[in-house]
Amino acid sequence: MTATVLSGKPLAKLIQQKAQKEAKALAEEGVRPTLAVVVATEDSSTHWYVRSIERATEHAGIDCRVIDLGPDATEQVLISVLKDISAEPSVNGIILQTPLPAGVRSQELVRHIAPEKDIDGANPLSLGLLAVGQRAFAPATARAVIEILDHFDVPLTGRSVVVVGRSAVVGKPLSLLLLQKDATTTVCHSRSGPLAKYTKTADIVVVAAGRTGLLTGADVADHSVVIDVGTNVLSDGSLVGDVDEASVQAVAAALTPVPGGVGSVTTSLLLLHTAEAAREQSRAARLPVLT
Amino acid sequence: MTATVLSGKPLAKLIQQKAQKEAKALAEEGVRPTLAVVVATEDSSTHWYVRSIERATEHAGIDCRVIDLGPDATEQVLISVLKDISAEPSVNGIILQTPLPAGVRSQELVRHIAPEKDIDGANPLSLGLLAVGQRAFAPATARAVIEILDHFDVPLTGRSVVVVGRSAVVGKPLSLLLLQKDATTTVCHSRSGPLAKYTKTADIVVVAAGRTGLLTGADVADHSVVIDVGTNVLSDGSLVGDVDEASVQAVAAALTPVPGGVGSVTTSLLLLHTAEAAREQSRAARLPVLT
Known part of the structure; x- marks a missing residue:
């Protein structure tokens, strides 16, 4: 007997198509889903991975902004960038790449990724919301x-x-x-x-x-x-x-x-999460503000 | 054969004594650990429980402020009170009692309890911090x-x-x-x-x-x-x-x-958590602010 091989590739393709379709629907409403990728390393495999995200987002009709702060970025600079893009309406999803510069504490950074944009579930709040059964992005x-x-x-x-x-x-x-x-x-x-x-x-x-x-x-x-x-x-x-x-x-x-x-399924889900985040944020922006 | 009975009472007493000792040490430094209990119900068993917390805190040398907003309190009022006491330096620990008034969403409230004062681990952020192995109070x-x-x-x-x-x-x-x-x-x-x-x-x-x-x-x-x-x-x-x-x-x-x-151990831990929170906050207040 041999185990059935559960290939992820056909599923990855389906999820990419779903993300693409949602991105197209959003584009027709004037919204261009945008993913920000924050990088602070010269590590070549990280840069290779970031380029693969860029290609995948482009293919899906999602904008990708790579914010490369270089290997000498301080914790303070990284926090300030994460706060800025968390507040920036044109950014829908945020990923923080590792490795980080020596001395920079990842756990101090991820708390500044707005949960609604935390499409790779890096903020502990996202994990806590998942735990209590509320809406949040899982890794x-x-x-x-x-x-x-x-x-x-x-x-x-x-x-x-x-x-x-x-x-x-x-x-x-x-x-x-x-x-x-x-x-x-x-x-x-x-x-x-x-x-x-x-x-x-x-x-x-x-x-x-x-x-x-x-x-x-x-x-x-x-x-x-x-x-x-x-x-x-x-x-x-x-x-x-x-x-x-x-x-x-x-x-x-x-x-x-x-x-x-x-x-192979993971990257496609980053696309889908970005499109889902853009949809959710576009909906929220259209709601009347209750005061 | 009969199972050994693991009574919680001697342990509860030890934990109470630990809380009391810490409260005393803090008092000598001029800090009076303070627990705020937010109530918005007429439910008699809740009020019975709150009185038992009041007795326990008094015995341990911890101040207890019961903030009774009544059964008609709105979500907005509850959020505003939780924000205020989260920011109020003289409050070290916060508990939000259930049941809540009809229509008030618990999950919208608990996110406004500052994690460092969330001594019963009600904020999903506390749960997420626990999950990633960072400092936070567990329920x-x-x-x-x-x-x-x-x-x-x-x-x-x-x-x-x-x-x-x-x-x-x-x-x-x-x-x-x-x-x-x-x-x-x-x-x-x-x-x-x-x-x-x-x-x-x-x-x-x-x-x-x-x-x-x-x-x-x-x-x-x-x-x-x-x-x-x-x-x-x-x-x-x-x-x-x-x-x-x-x-x-x-x-x-x-x-x-x-x-x-x-x-029997649970209430004693609320006391210990309050004393621990007060200790932590008194330490943090003495640190030079890094800008």
Whole structure:
């Protein structure tokens, strides 16, 4: 038996089209959805990623403003820029790229991204709003996992889902989204001991720990759907996930590939979030102000 | 075999003494820790509870200001009061009591409680800050569970904990606190199906669902530590938890009673949080302002 491969690419395309359609509808109303990307590094892979966002936004009819503050930007300058674009009506979505200059504290910056523009769910307030079930953007990677499960009709209500990894950008927000979808959710991490104890009886296993070969065929059941969020760059430059692909593929029912799985859906969701933010902000701007 | 009874009362006393000691130390520096309790209801059990807070604060050397806006208070008035006391230097901690007047949206109010004064973790920002591992007050009930486990030397690192209930005031913040303590954490809820599947293999089971008799002896193992967060008032006025006490006591290793368990620790933590908030704010006020 071999696991079904759950490719993210067709879904990514559908989401891009949805974003494009919304951007077009907004353009007809005179609104050009705009994403601001704040960069303060010379790191080449960051710049490579930012260029890929630029291409994707252009293709979707979304404006992209790259605000490159250079590797010597201070915390104060970064905060002031984030405050400015949070207040600037022509900007609908904001992403802050890492890495940041030495000494700049990410947690002091993200609180200044207005929640309604926080399209990658970086502000802790966004996470808190998600937790209490209010409108907020989830980190795109966390939402990508949910979208993939939805797309492939994997039911979540009453199912047991094990998330391996407790990061603020994937594990924790994802566990909140899964609870919202009525899944019974377990979060494992580096101190959990052998994973099989939890993963072997789970309906769905999501691995987001950043460690190659972390989940093997011995850790999963034949009905398991496995979502691999890992993106590890090997010394030869190739990209692999956290899942030992060969052994898991031989046992599990389904598996997302790396590359071409969760990662491919993530960027498309940044586009959709920007278009959704623009729609919401254009609606809010038209409302009479109640005083 | 009968489960060890984990009474919350001695711990509550220790925490009260800690709060009292801190309040005394602050008084010697000229700072009188002050808790503001905002009420907008005629509900008699709320007023009974507020009086019990007043007695507890007085005993601990903490000032308590009850701001009773009456059952006809509007959202706008409540927001304005919360903003005022959030900005008022003489107020260190803020609690907003429920129920609220009809039509007043709790989620619109709690965002105006300054996080550093949000001693019962009601602002979603507090929850988000907890999620990303930053300083914030957890809801007192969620912290009470952790304090009880600590007090009775129940280890958490690498242990499996099942939380039954996914509320924003207990289940979700508690699951975040447990992850911080390196426990492997599962959240079950009304759509999880039979609980035994998850609870029977857990080291620790926390029940916070608001349903009497939800967890029975058949759901737990002989090594299980069971924490009952439920507070259900029966028709005869007596208070019971979510756990079927007799059957769980016959199987589990340990169990918190209701009343006299988690609930008794909760109020003492509101005192400690207020003293901690006052300490933190007095420190911050003495810092040179960096511009």
